[in-house]
Amino acid sequence: MSYKFKFGDRVVIKDVDRANKFCQELSFCPGASVFGSCTDTAFTITQRWGFCAQKQTNLYSAKGYGWIEEDNLVLEEDYFKKKYRKILIMQDEAPFDNVVKARDVYSGEEAEAVCAPSDTFDFATGAKIAFDRLMEKQTEKTYYSGKVVCYANLGAPHFTVGKVYTVKNGSIVTDFNLCVLDNVKSVEDLNNKLLAQFIEYKGEKE
Numbered sequence: 001m002s003y004k005f006k007f008g009d010r011v012v013i014k015d016v017d018r019a020n021k022f023c024q025e026l027s028f029c030p031g032a033s034v035f036g037s038c039t040d041t042a043f044t045i046t047q048r049w050g051f052c053a054q055k056q057t058n059l060y061s062a063k064g065y066g067w068i069e070e071d072n073l074v075l076e077e078d079y080f081k082k083k084y085r086k087i088l089i090m091q092d093e094a095p096f097d098n099v100v101k102a103r104d105v106y107s108g109e110e111a112e113a114v115c116a117p118s119d120t121f122d123f124a125t126g127a128k129i130a131f132d133r134l135m136e137k138q139t140e141k142t143y144y145s146g147k148v149v150c151y152a153n154l155g156a157p158h159f160t161v162g163k164v165y166t167v168k169n170g171s172i173v174t175d176f177n178l179c180v181l182d183n184v185k186s187v188e189d190l191n192n193k194l195l196a197q198f199i200e201y202k203g204e205k206e
Helices: 016-026 076-083 123-142 187-193
Strands: 010-013 042-044 047-052 057-062 065-069 073-075 087-091 099-104 110-114 146-152 164-168 171-173 179-181 197-200
Touching: 010 016, 010 076, 073 076, 087 123, 099 123, 110 123, 146 187, 187 197
Parallel strands: none
Antiparallel strands: 010 042, 010 073, 047 057, 057 065, 087 099, 099 110, 146 164, 146 197, 164 171, 171 179
């Protein structure tokens, strides 16, 4: 029998209601901490109960009390890496203290701001510039930028057939100057998320 997790693994319960119920079960364990909520709370696997035929999954426990299904668990590191962003702001030591870096802890990507020797260095300003540059770098990788033309609005009043629109870092603005999306990853993704339909704009024909 193969198990996804091993003894000592730190895991988080994905379902909030199930997590809170599990905390109630753990509260009956001698010496256990009683939590009001177990949302975003990790626990250490101390026991595997084997395969549960009724639920068609492996079961795990903490401190021998309570149990949780394997498909409702995720490793603590993977859970927080997916749910939260962690950005580290760093300033070099003298004589290089005119450099401030922003690093994505999980991806390792960095961006920096360098103060010219003639300028008065300000850490807060440098931190903001480095952070903004890192966000811009990551956004450009994640979201779509380009020009598209609407070929069918399917009754949607916000877009005009034949009009060219600009998608910048995943965002598109309607005829009414409203940003309706901010997470478009491709033209196909844009068409899946909106009633109006678009194709990539290739430029004016000669």
